[in-house]
Amino acid sequence: MALAPGNHFKADLRAIRFTLWDHLGTERLFKLERFAHLSRDECDAVIDQAYRFATEVTGPLNSTGDRTGCHMEGGRVVTPPGFREAWRKLFEVGLMPFTIPAESGGFGGPSAVGVVLQELQSGANTAFQMYAGLTHGAADLMEHFALDEDRKRFLPAMLDGRYSGTMCLSEPHAGSDVGATRTRARHIEGNVYEITGTKCWISAGDHDLTQNIVHMVLARIEGAPTGTKGLSLFIVPKVWVNDDGTLGEPNDVTTASIEHKLGIRASATAVLNFGDAGRCRGILVGGRPHEGMRQMFRMMNGARIAVGVQGIAVASTAYLNALGYARERQQGSSIRNFKDPNAPRVAILEHSDIRRLLVEMKAKVEGTRALAIKLALHADLARALADSDAGAAAHHEGQVDLLTPVVKAYSSDQAFRIAEMAVQIYGGAGFVEDHPAEQYLRDAKIFSIYEGTNHIQALDLVSRKLGSRGGENFADFLKEIGDFVAEHSARPGLGAELGALGEAATTLQRGAEALMGFFMGGKLDQVTLVASPFLETLSEVAVAHVLLEAAVVAEGRLRREEDDLAHEDVDFYRGKVLAAKYFASYVLPQARARVNAIIAGDRSPLDMPDGGFA
Ligand SMILES: Cc1cc2nc3c(=O)[nH]c(=O)nc-3n(C[C@H](O)[C@H](O)[C@H](O)COP(=O)(O)OP(=O)(O)OC[C@H]3O[C@@H](n4cnc5c(N)ncnc54)[C@H](O)[C@@H]3O)c2cc1C
Numbered sequence: 001m002a003l004a005p006g007n008h009f010k011a012d013l014r015a016i017r018f019t020l021w022d023h024l025g026t027e028r029l030f031k032l033e034r035f036a037h038l039s040r041d042e043c044d045a046v047i048d049q050a051y052r053f054a055t056e057v058t059g060p061l062n063s064t065g066d067r068t069g070c071h072m073e074g075g076r077v078v079t080p081p082g083f084r085e086a087w088r089k090l091f092e093v094g095l096m097p098f099t100i101p102a103e104s105g106g107f108g109g110p111s112a113v114g115v116v117l118q119e120l121q122s123g124a125n126t127a128f129q130m131y132a133g134l135t136h137g138a139a140d141l142m143e144h145f146a147l148d149e150d151r152k153r154f155l156p157a158m159l160d161g162r163y164s165g166t167m168c169l170s171e172p173h174a175g176s177d178v179g180a181t182r183t184r185a186r187h188i189e190g191n192v193y194e195i196t197g198t199k200c201w202i203s204a205g206d207h208d209l210t211q212n213i214v215h216m217v218l219a220r221i222e223g224a225p226t227g228t229k230g231l232s233l234f235i236v237p238k239v240w241v242n243d244d245g246t247l248g249e250p251n252d253v254t255t256a257s258i259e260h261k262l263g264i265r266a267s268a269t270a271v272l273n274f275g276d277a278g279r280c281r282g283i284l285v286g287g288r289p290h291e292g293m294r295q296m297f298r299m300m301n302g303a304r305i306a307v308g309v310q311g312i313a314v315a316s317t318a319y320l321n322a323l324g325y326a327r328e329r330q331q332g333s334s335i336r337n338f339k340d341p342n343a344p345r346v347a348i349l350e351h352s353d354i355r356r357l358l359v360e361m362k363a364k365v366e367g368t369r370a371l372a373i374k375l376a377l378h379a380d381l382a383r384a385l386a387d388s389d390a391g392a393a394a395h396h397e398g399q400v401d402l403l404t405p406v407v408k409a410y411s412s413d414q415a416f417r418i419a420e421m422a423v424q425i426y427g428g429a430g431f432v433e434d435h436p437a438e439q440y441l442r443d444a445k446i447f448s449i450y451e452g453t454n455h456i457q458a459l460d461l462v463s464r465k466l467g468s469r470g471g472e473n474f475a476d477f478l479k480e481i482g483d484f485v486a487e488h489s490a491r492p493g494l495g496a497e498l499g500a501l502g503e504a505a506t507t508l509q510r511g512a513e514a515l516m517g518f519f520m521g522g523k524l525d526q527v528t529l530v531a532s533p534f535l536e537t538l539s540e541v542a543v544a545h546v547l548l549e550a551a552v553v554a555e556g557r558l559r560r561e562e563d564d565l566a567h568e569d570v571d572f573y574r575g576k577v578l579a580a581k582y583f584a585s586y587v588l589p590q591a592r593a594r595v596n597a598i599i600a601g602d603r604s605p606l607d608m609p610d611g612g613f614a
Contacts, residue, residue, distance in 0.1 A: 002067070007059035008436040009124040010320035013051060014572065016116055017044070019370045023550045024377055026112045034384040035110055037102075043113045050095055050117045054124035057086050062125040065266030066439050070207070070258055077206040077258055077268045083128060087209040090132060091161030095121075100136075104143045104151065105159045111376035115309055119369065122306075123313035126443050127266035131164055131204045133306050138165025138216050141299040145286045146235065147191070153241055154214055163237075164210045167299050168199040168217040168272065176456050178293070179227040183219040183274065185234060185282060195219055195236055195282040196275035198256070203450075205270030206238075206255040212247065213238040216299060217274065217282060218292050225290075233292035234282030236274060252280035263442035301404055303451045305375065308407035311415030311447045312369045318422035318440040319361040325426055325435070326354050348425070357421045360586070363579040364418055366550070367543035368411040374546060375403040398473035402465050403542070405457035410539030412447030413454055419444045458531035461538070462515055474512065481505045481545050488552050492559075493577070497584035501548055504541045504591045511537055511595040518601075525606055530598045537591045537598075544580075544588045551580035 020026050021040060029035040061082045068080040090096060099114040100106025121129040139158040142151055157163040174180035183197025195217060199205075206213065215236040224230035240248035256271040274280045285295055326349040334350050337343035348354045382396035419441040423430035430437040448454045466474050485502040489495055511534055518526040554576035562570060 002433055003063045003436060007055050008321065009054055009059035010317050011051060011120055011123060012320060015366060019373055020112065020116060023370060023553050024373055026377060029110050029380055032384040038109060046098065047116055049093060050120045053093055053095065054120045057089050058125035058128045061086060061128060063436060063439060065127055069265040070268040072258060075255060076208065077255060079207050079209060080266045084209055086128060087161060096132060096136060097159045100139060100143060100159065104155055110380040112373050112380055115373050115376045118306055118309045119313040122310045123317040126310055126314060127264045130267040131207065131209055134167060134204045135165040137299045137302050138214055140302060141216060144298055145295045147287055150235060150283055153245055158214060162210060163212040163214050164204055166202050166204050166213060166215045168202050168215050170201045171198060172200050176453060181218055181220060181231055185219040185221045185232060191284040191287045193234060193282050193284060194275060195234060195280045198273050200271045202270045202272050203267055205268060205272050207268050218296055221289055228293045230290060231292035232289050233285040233295045235285060236282040240281065252277050262445055264446055304404050304408040307447050307451045308411035309372055311411040312365060312372060314440050314444045315415040315418035316365045318419045318437060319365050321436055322422040322425040323358055326358065354425055357425055359579060359582045361418045361421055363547060363583040364414045366579060367547045367583060368414060370546035370550060371542055372407050372411065375400055375407050395476055398469050398476060401468060402473040402477055405461045405465060406539045406542060409454035409457035409535055415444040415447055455532055458535040459528065461535050462527055462531045466512060478505050478509055491552060493555060494551055497548060497581055500584045500588050501544050504544065504588050507592050507595045508537055508541050511598050514599045526601060529606060533594045533598060537594045540587055540591050544583055547580040547583050551577045
């Protein structure tokens, strides 16, 4: 039986709003000049609008898009039925440019709210959101680095849905190793270059949603150094755009093929040939040669956070669907009646193990969401304070830097595991196509692979992020946790969990010192061996911190107002406290075990002879 048509996307707007406003205090942004034009009510209205769009427009296209996928017709990619109409509506409701600055045609909204909008869109239909997300990222890149004339030429059409965007890094032999890029650029005149090469796996690389596609392409100008230092970034439109903004000739960008994939099947993943006929022109971004990697990193960092949010989004709807199923599916009787063969059947939600899975899913969804919004809030504060308080801005920028690989890698790894737990809760019904869980599982796998595999994120964390600003970012991260634990450790009901967090933070620091020792001792292979477990440890400490922050807020409400709260509010706040307790009791202790293993310095995988794997 196939999944019933219609929307299967579920979101918990109450939990999202609690994190955004009550827990993280995003409202403080509206006191700063940069965001003073907005209010909490206006942002809530945008969130409601995004939720309506997600449930009414893109949600119903998620499973049908998965079944139909994209296909090629006459050299052009055709997206699944309904996608063109949804694209038009996306721009009619005007959600796209929410975080783009007002001077470039956007609303200048905070990224903290932008993360929520991304979550709603990705949860409803990850594949559809890829087209919009990449367009947003390319527009943001252009807004930052392109020359004024190029911004005017491309940005308005990217913000009103006439053009879409892509990021073109990968080549058949250059995946994780971007420095191996072979696509070439030969100077023609001014900032215009002839582009030749093949890019593969380009998301939204070709489709039928827009009049034009603006590819942001990394290429090497003739004579430039090897490696990433020699790369430059080019704007390569599929159809040339004249100086006056009208469309010109096709720009010699051809689609060789699209991939058949495990998941996100409605997102076209294309192999693109640039300049097969020697007529592909690209515009050097900002007129600055050899700065391609620095420029592209802006889009990559945005995309890394967005991929983490994709993970949270799919994990959240997988969790809420599994919860709904667990409330309805009757199977077995309560363990309390285990001696009674005639005991009534109960919903599987009553079984301890189902509850354990659901609490783990809830804690991880809500914890990773809080971490992603917190990261975005740091980015908003860094921007808003840049002119008035350079020290504070540097601190916030530093936290964005440190947390980006964490949000990307941990949220995406957990998304797949949470989707797997959802399938498990459905039992056999999760393995077949009657329910959305199997698609969530398939869709979620890509998040740990693209936009830099999660191991590449871990290498970034241990080799660059831990030591950046003389180690101050990491020290600030630990200090915030230490201050939080000190402030609240006397709290009734949460003392043990706060103590566990404090201990885990100290343990994490010992892990970082061990890494430093490996670096100093020239044992680089030992550093790379433990980079991923270290990232996981740091992530779990960070997630435990935000979950306990939320628990402190919830516990405060219960203590002060429990008698006046409605029954469902009491449950809501108790849910926050118990999810944090679960994470501190069952997940956080793994941090200590991992750090002990890191310090012990076992080298088995490195010492294993290649033949020993056989
Ligand atoms: C659906 C989909 C959409 C995509 N969209 C885009 C896009 O829009 N734009 C774009 O440019 N690319 C895109 N990609 C490409 C994606 O970013 C790459 O697949 C990814 O970066 C990994 O590169 P690779 O596949 O070549 O794997 P490889 O680099 O070959 O890596 C294979 C394995 O080896 C590991 N590895 C590689 N190098 C090292 C190292 N130095 N140390 C330790 N381990 C290492 C990796 O972690 C991985 O586990 C997409 C891919 C897919 C599947």
